[in-house]
Amino acid sequence: MNDETKKQINERYERKLEKGERFWPDTIFKDVVMSLGIFVLLLLLATFVGIPAEAKADPSDTSYIPRPEWYFLFLFKFLALYGQLPLIGKIEWLATVLVPTIALGVLTLIPFIEKSPHRHYGKRILPISIMIVMVVGIVLLTLTSEVPTVAEDGSTLLGTLQTISGIVIPTIAYLLLFAFKNNTRFMLWTTGLAAVSMIFLSGTVLALTPEKEAEEVEVATTLTEQITAGQDLYSIHCTECHGDDGSVAIIEGVEGLEGEKITPINSRDVLYTITDASMVELISYGRPNAGMPPYGKTYGGELSKSEIDYITIFMRYSWDDRFEAPVLPELFPPLADGEVPSYDVHIQPIVKRYCISCHRPGKDNNNYLMTTYEEILTTGDHAEFNVIAGNETSYLLQTIQGQPILDENGEEIISIMPPSRLLNENVVDVFMRWIMNGMPQTAADAAALSTP
Amino acid sequence: MWNNIYAWLDERLGFNDLYTNLLDRPEPKTSWWNTLGSASLFLFILQGLTGIFLTVYYTPSPDHAYDSITYIMEGVAFGWLIRGIHHWGATLMVLVVFIHMLRVFFTASFKYPRELTWLIGIGLFLTTLGMGFTGYLLPWNQKAYWATTVGTQIAGTVPFIGEFILKVLRGGPELSALTLQRFFAAHIWIIPAILAALIGIHLYLIIKHGESHFPEKED
Incomplete structure (x- = not known):
């Protein structure tokens, strides 16, 4: 850049300053409003969105699907799509090192690469076009980062569409832009069409992706x-x-x-x-x-x-007598007179605490499993006698009341339950009321059976 | 009396010089797009302040990091708010810095005489990403652990020196207590120091050259 151009630029800037504003208070006013807005936004996010709970790091849990920070997702996705390409897809460092390095290098050195002194948009169609395609690509790759490249049924349709949208179209657009860099109209059309088709393809991919249920991670925090x-x-x-x-x-x-x-x-x-x-x-x-x-x-x-x-x-x-436990919530809400307990509210937590340790697969339990509502009612070698609606001789009720089940020869076939120590009376009462009233599953079913 | 105190201080500190040189400067007409730089600075300061509060309770060891964060969230008064701001502030800072960079690119503000401002800006962008990357591991939860595992793995694919970079980042072949310790050091000492220095130069250059005006037909 010669001194004449520099002088022109500086003179033009001086004229702009004369017609401009004062840093204090004009410019800084906008800055303060913006920062304040951001601060309020942060307060709202921290208060109403919060931070999702996550389990402690577990290096042995190889089933966890690793995902990078959200602002690296596009790169992660780009790598995944790049791996789909024939031949060069196998050379990993091309995508992990070479492409990002070139992109970053060009971005860094742009003041020295784009040497023309012109600043107006109309005189910078090529760099602006390249940047628009790049930014559209980055945003779309981020949005589709959750979509698998190979669907569960083995179909690669989504993966192909994503590769076309994320790699093929941008590459073609860049080649065309450089080939016709003197034709403004052509460049604008190329950029527009590339952006629209990428958005359309990614939109299709997102629409075709089966909705995944958000996984709730249960983490005990208090x-x-x-x-x-x-x-x-x-x-x-x-x-x-x-x-x-x-x-x-x-x-x-x-x-x-x-x-x-x-x-x-x-x-x-x-x-x-x-x-x-x-x-x-x-x-x-x-x-x-x-x-x-x-x-x-x-x-x-x-x-x-x-x-x-x-x-x-x-x-x-x-x-440990050096630790003082806080008041713990009760295992199940106490029952009022005439109230019928339900599986969901009462039986499940009791069973989880006292029964499942043996009554789950792989344990010596006469095949009687108790991990779900259905299992409690239908499994076991003595399934037809274990839980009978309205019948006090249900095996379950007899055994938890200290009555072992004997066969016709007087031999014990089921011992008292739990084998080591009997349950508290109020727990036995819950089972009694539940079975005598027909084993309702939900709280609503139980409420319908209750007598006030 | 206040006038006397002011005069005494002004003689020694030069408030009036500061005022004329820093505040009472002419600027071209600016738009809301010009506020993103100062918004980034504001976020940096906010991240610094909340970060300092967090280090009071945070312990950078695999045995205690997760529990110390749980304690900040549950046990410390307004700990959830401080960490919430730090968490969302990180996300927002990456976003704001990126959009700021795009604005500068589209208005070609990086051209003469602001080339150096742009170079320093790229440094600021990269160090901001570095802050995000190192900070992400600190809660030592599943997400953090595995994100860092894949992140450092990508660095490991560099030809020839990949394995060396991987070991430097992790402090060994695997993610360990050493990784957490050095990410913590990088997150609270090394990178913020670089970031603060770069911000200083960036600000000096902005005051020296003034904000660029929005390009018009003749530019």
Whole structure:
């Protein structure tokens, strides 16, 4: 750029300044309004949208679908689509390194690449066209980032459409723009058509994508929630050997571990000497030599890091006398006279805490599973006798009241339930009322049966 | 008395000079598009302030990071608000900086005499992304862990030096306590220091050259 042009530019700017405004207070006023608006927006977002709950990082959970930050999603999507291309799709670094480096390099050096002193839009059709196609592409790639390139039924239609919209059209548009960079009208048409067809294709892709149900991640955040979650997990996974209060010293009634001596895990010996971190490792790795299987996913168990944390928290707040537990919500709402309990509100939480630890697949339970409403009513070797509407001789009611089921020879075929310690009277009462009134599933069904 | 104090301070600090040099400057007619730069600065300051509050309770170790965040959200008075602003502020900052850059591109404001302002601006854009990338890991939740895993993996595909970059980023072949520690250091010390320095130069250049006017037919 020669000095003459520079002088012209500077003179023009001086004239603009003369007809312009003062930084204080004119310009800065707009700035303050804008910043204030952003601040209010942030307050609203923080208050009413908040931050979605997420489970603790779990390196062993390979089923988690990794996703980058939202502003890198377009790059992630671009890589996925690029991988679909024949031949060059296999050379990964072309897409991860070369293309981004060139794009960023051009962007950085644009003041030295675009040497013309002209600033008006009409004299910068080529760079503006390139940028528009780029930005449209980035926005569309971000919007379609959730759409899989290969559908569940194996169809690659969506993937092909996305590749055309995200890679093929922009490439063609760029080639045409450079080939006809002296033809303004042609460049405008190319850019317009490219943008419209990309938007149309991506819109089609989004419309064709089957709607996915948003996955709700349940994360216990408050201490009360964590203790309750821990108690449920403890009931399911630990009660069989350690007892519901952790006091078992000699295991009874567990196949393969019968008579095994263990340290009561509710004792000070354990709670005062084992830190939370060691406790988590202990549950995660187990004590294979002493018969305790691993529970952490890292070692082939079924519990995540967060879940093991909850169990540890439950143990601390229940048995460690250095910790004071907050008031925990009741397992189920107490029943009024004549009120009929429902599966959803009453039975499910009780069953989860006291029964599922054995009555789930893979345990010694006469094939009687209790993980769902249907299973409770229909499974088991004695399915027809277990739960009979309005009948007090239902096996379930007899056993929880301390009455083992005997066959005609007087041999015990089902022991009392739960085998170690009977349920509280009010829990037995819930089961009694539920079965005597026909086992309603929902709270609404139960309310219809209740007598005020 | 206030007049005396003002006069005393003015003699030593030069308020009037500051006023004439920084505030009472002529500008061409500006539009709302010109506010995005100062909005980015505002977001940077806001992120700094909320970030400082968060470090009071945050612990950068895999054993405690997640729990310390839970404590900020549940136990600390208005902790949810501070973290909420920091969380959404990060998203908004990336967005605002990006749109600011697009505005400068479309109005060709990067041309003579503002080429250096643009170069520094690219640096600011990249460091902002760096802040986002390093900050994302700190909550140490599933999303953070796996996002960083794939993010660093992409860096690992660079030919020849990819493995080296990957190890530098992660502090070893795998994501570990070391990764969290160095992302934390980068997020609260290294990158903000670079960002603040670049902002200083960027601002100096803007005051030196003034804001560019919107291009017209003859430009």
